[in-house]
Amino acid sequence: MRPSPVVTHLSEEEVDAREPVLARVAHLLKPYRRQIMLVLVAVISSAALTSVVPFLVRAVFDHALFPLDGGPPDLGLLGWLVAGMCVIPIVTALIGIGQNWLTSTVGNSAMADLRGDLFEHLQKMELAFFTATKTGAIQSRLANDVAGVRTVLTDTATTIVQNSVTVTAALISMVLLSWQLTILTLILMPLFVWLQLRVGRRRQRLARRTQESLSEMTAITEEALSVSGILLAKVFNRSTQEVERYREANRRQTRLQVEQAMTGRTFFAVVQTFFAITPALIYLVAGWIITGSSVISADTLTAGTLVAFTTLQGRLQMPLLQLMRVSLDVQTSLALFRRIFEYLDLEPAITERPGAVALDPRTIEGRVELRGVYFRYPEPRALSGTVSRDRFGDSGVRIGEAEGGEDVEKGSGWALEDVSMVVEPGRLAAIVGPSGSGKTTATYLVPRFYDVTEGAVLIDGHDVRDLTLSSLADAVGMVTQEPYLFHGTIRDNIAYACPGATAEQIEQAARGANIHDRIMSFPEGYETITGERGYRLSGGEKQRLAIARVLLKDPKILILDEATSALDTETERLVQEALERATRSRTTIAIAHRLSTIQSADVIFGLADGRVVEQGTHEELLAHPDGLYARLYVEQFSRPGSSRYDERRADISL
Template identity: 65%
Template sequence: MTSTESDQLGRRVWSLFTPYRTSLVVIAVAVLLSSGLGIITPFLTQAAFDQALFPADGSGVHIELLAWLVGGMVAVPVVSALIGVYQTYRTTLLGNRVMADLRGRLFEHLQRMDLAFFTATRTGVIQSRLANDVGGVQSVLSETASSILGNVVTVAAALIAMVVLSWQLTLVAVAMTPLFLLLQVRVGRVRRKLAARTQESLSDMTAITEESLSVSGVLLAKVFNRQADEVARYREENSRQVDLQVRQAMSGQSFFAVVQTFMGITPALVYLVAGFLIAAGIGVSAGTIVAFSTLQSRLLFPTVNLLRVSLDVQTSLALFGRIFAYLDLRPRIVDAPSARTLETATVTGRVELDRVWFAYPPAPEPAAVPDGTEPVAEPAPGDGSGGDGGVAWAVRDISFTVEPGQLAAIVGPSGSGKTTISYLVPRLYDVDRGRVLIDGRDVRGLTQASVADAVGMVTQDTYLLHSTVRDNLRYAKPDADQAEIEEAAKAANIHDRILSFADGYDTVVGERGYRLSGGEKQRLAIARVLLKDPRILILDEATSALDTTSERLVQQALENATRRRTTIAIAHRLSTILGADLILAVEAGRVVERGTHTELLAKGGLYARLYTEQFAGGKVECRCADGVRFSDGATLLTGHADGRAVTGRDAA
C-alpha cells in the first residue's frame, strides 16, 4: 500500500469518529489534564531536594515546605487516577459505539448487495468480516486514539521539562529515537501483511465451520463418512492460523527488545554525562538529576507505548482495508433516481418479458480488492451488437406475456434457464437486454421495495428461520394477528398439522426447518406467501422433491394460493401444470414452444418428449386402464382420435 493509500485509509478511519466530536473533545481534555499532571511530580521532587531537604543556603530542612511538596506529590496521582477512570469510561463507550456503527453499516450494506454477490461468496467469509475483522479493530477504536493522544502529550511535556532541566542530558536521552522510528516503519509493514494473511485464514476457518457444522454439513459428512476429512481440513487451517498468529505476535519483538535495552541503560549514561558536566563546572544539582531521572521514566514507557500503538494501528489498517473493501462494493441492483413506487393496491398482475437476454455476472471475492481503493468495474455481458459476443447467456431473446390471473408454466430440462427467468421478474437480477414489465412498467424504473411487495416466491429449497412457526409466518407480515396467521395456514393445508405439535404455533422449527418434513416446510412456505398476499406469485418447482401424499397436500395449497393471482410456475412434475393457461417449453435459454398442454402434446416436440419421458418412467401414482392416475385422485385420460393425441382430466 502506498503512502497516499494509507493516508486515504487513515482519513476514512478518522471519519468514523466525526459523529462523536463532543465525546472526542471531552476525552482530549481528560487526556491533557491527566498527562499534564504527571509532569508536575518531577518538579515537586526537584523542589523537595533542592529547597526543602538540601537548601543551597545550608539553612537545614524546611519541614513546612516539605509537607506541602509531599502533599502535592500525593494529590497529583490521586487526581490523575480519577481523571483516568473517567477517561477510560468515555473512551470505551466511544470505541464501542463507533464499532457498533461500523458493524451496523457493514451489515446494512451487505443487505443491499445483489443476489450475485452471495452466490459467489461463502457465507463463512461474510461472517468473518462482520465478526473477526470488525472485532479485530475494537482495541483501535476504543483505546488507541486516547492512548496516542495521552502518550504524545506525555512525551512532549516530558521532553519540554527535560530541556528546561538540562538540554545536555536531554540529548543523551533521545539520541537513538530517530533510528527507532525508522525501524518501526519497516516492522509495521511486515505486521500489516501478516495481519491481512491472518484475517484471511480466519475467514477460511469461519467458512469451514459454517459449512461443516451446519445441519446440512453435518448430515453430508455423516452420510458419506467424511467426518475425519472435515476434522483434518479444519486442523490444517487451524495450524496455519497458529503459525500466523505466532509470527504476527513475534514480529517486532527484537526491535522492542533493542528499544527497551537502550531505554534501560540510558539512566546510567545520564549519570555518567552528569558527572562529566559537574566535573566541567556546569551546575547540575542533585535535585535536577533526580527530577531528570523521574522524567526519563515518564519518557521511556510512553515512547515504547507509542511505538507499539503505531504498529497496532498499521496492523489494524489491514483489517480496516478488508472492511472498507466490502463497503466499497457497489450492488448491481439499485433504484434509479427517478424510480416510481408500484402501488400494491392497484397492481393487476400483468407480467411481460420483452426480448430478454441475461447472463450471470461474475462476482469477484471482495478480499482481492486493494485496501483503500474501489473495486474494479466489471464489463457488462455482451457487446451490444445483438449476438452472443462469447457470453454464456442463461436467457436468450425470450418474450412472453402472462395476463392478470393467469397461470403460466415454464418447463424444460435441467439447466435450461427456468429458474433464471423466475429471478428476473422480481428483479433479483437485471436483464442485460430487453425489458421485464409489471403492468406495463419496466421493473428497472420501479423501486425494489414495491416490486418485492407485489411479487411472492415459493422456492424448491424452503428456508425457515430457527424460530417458532408463528415467527416464520410473520416474517412475511410482521403485524399479522393470530386470525390472519391461522387463515393463511388453513389455506396452505398446514393449520391442523401445526396444532398437532405440542407447542402449536410456538413450536421451534429448528435450523432451516429441519424438525419439519419436506411437505410441512413447503406448506409453511406457502402459508407465509399467502400471508404476504402478493398479486404475482412465482413457484419454483415447489413439489419436485415430495412424496405423493405431501405433493397432494402441497398441490391443494398451491391451488388456493394461485386463485385470483398471476402465477408463474416452474414445473418439474408436469402433472401439476396440466391446466395452465400458458406453457412455455424452454431449452438452452430459449422458448422453443408455447401453448396449452393439449396443443403442445399434439406438436410432438420438447414438451411432448418431456411428458412421455416422465410418465413412461413410472413417475406417477399408477397407470390404470383408463389412463394415468395422479396422486390427487384425478385421472389423465389419453387416447387418439382422428389421428391425433387427445387428453382429458377427470376428478376421481
C-alpha cells in the same frame, strides 16, 4: 469443467485512492466530536498534572530536604510538597476513570456503527455476490475484521493522544532541567523510528494474511458444522477429512499468529534495553560534569535536578514504548480497515434508478411480460480471499446454484436468448423444460434478483428497472423448491412476511396453506421451534409453511419454483391444494417437473437451451407429438414397452 472467471476486488492502493483510510476512520468518529473533545481535555489535564510531579521532586531535594543555601530542612514546605505529590495521583486517577468511560463509549459506538453499515451494505448486494462468496468469509469480515479494529476505535486514539501529550510534556520538562542530558537521552530515536516503520509494514502484510486465514477457518466451520454439512459428512463418511481440513487451516492460522506476535519483538527488546541503561549513562555523565571532566557547567546540575531528570526519563520510557507499539497496532489495523472498506466500496449491481416509480398495491394488476430478453450471468464479484471454491480441490470458482437445482453458471454463453413471454393478470403460467434450460433464471428476472443483459421485464407495462425495489419486492412473492426456515418458532417463520401480523392473520394463512392442523398437533403448537433451516420438519411441512408465509404477504404476483417436487403423493396433494388457494386472484408463474400439477395452466411455456421453443395450453401442446411438452409428458407418465405408454402415445397422436 467449470471455467475460472476473474474475481474483481479492490487493491489496497485503490481503496486508499478513494479516500485515505485514516480519513475514513476519522469520519467514523465524527458523530462523537463532543465526547472526543472531553477526552482530549481529560488527557491534556492528566498529562499536565503528571508533569508537575518531577518539579515537586526537585523542590523536595533542593529546597525542603537539602536547601541549596545550606540551611536546615524546611518541614513546612516539605509538607505542602508531599501533599501536592499525593493529591496529583488521586486527581489523575479520577480523570482517568472518566476518560476510560468516554473512550469505551465512543469506540464501541463507532464500532457498532461500522458493523451496522457493513450489514446494511450486505443487504443491498445482488444475489450474484452471494453465490460467488463463502458465507463464512462474509461472517468473518463482519465479526473478526470489525473485532480486530476494536482496539483502534476504543483505546488507540486515546493512547496516542495521551502518550503524545505525556512525551511532549516530559521532553519540555527535561529540556528545562538540562537540554544537554535530553540530547543524550534521545540520540538514537531517529534510528528507532526508522526500524519501527519497517516493522510496521511487515506487521500490516501479516495482519491481512492472518485475517484471510481466519476467514477461511470461519467458512470451514460454517460449512462443516451446519446441519447440512454434518449430514453430508456422515452420509459419505468424510468426517475424518473434514477434521483434517480444519486442522490444516488451524495450523496455518497458528503459524501466522505466532509470526505476527513475534514480528518486532527484537526491535522492542533493543529499545527497552536502551531506555533501561540510559539512567546509568546519565549518572556517568553527571559524574564527569561534577568532577569537571565535561564542558557542561556543573552549576545547573544539582542533586534535585538529577533526581528529577531521571524520574522524567522513567516517565518518558513507557509512553514512548507505547507510542511505538500503538503505531505498529495502527499499521496492523489499517490492513483490517482496508478489508472492511474494500467491502463497503463494492457498489451493488442492482440499484434503484433516480426517480424510480413505486407500484401502488391498490391498483396493481399483475401483468408480467418478458420482452426480447437476453441474459448472461455476470462475472462474480467477491472480496479478496472469499471466493467460493470446490471443497476438495481447486477446480475453479463455483458461482453457485439457483433455487430449484438449476445451475446458474453459464460461462460465456447466453443463459436466456430472445425470450418473450406474457402472463395476463390473474392467470396461471407454467414454465417447463429440461434441467438447465433457464426456467429458474427467467423467474429470477421478475423480482430483479438479476438484471437483463438486453431486452426488458415489465410489470403492468413498467420496466422493473424503473420501479422502486421496495414496491417490487412487495408485489412479487416466491415459493422455492427448498424453502428457507430460520431457527425460531413456527409463528415467527410465518410472520417473517409481515412482522405486524396478528395471531388470527397468521392462523388464517396457515389454514390456507393446509398446515394449521399439523401445527396444532405439535405439543407447543405455533411456538414449536423449527430448528436450523427447518430440519425438525418434513419437506412437505416446510413447503406449506413457506406457502403460509406467502399467503400472509399477499403479493399480486406469485412465483412457484418446483414447489411440489420430491414430495410423496399425499403431501403433494396437501401442498397442491394450498397452492391452488394461493394462486387465486394472483398472477402466477409456476416451474414444475411434475406436469400433473400444471395441466390446468392458462398458458405453458417450453424452454430449451435458454429459448422459448413452444407455448400453449396443455391440450394444444399435446397436439404436437414431437414437441418438447409432449415428449416430457410421455417420459414422465409412461415407460416404453408398457401398455400405458402405448395408450399415451395413441392419445397424443389423436
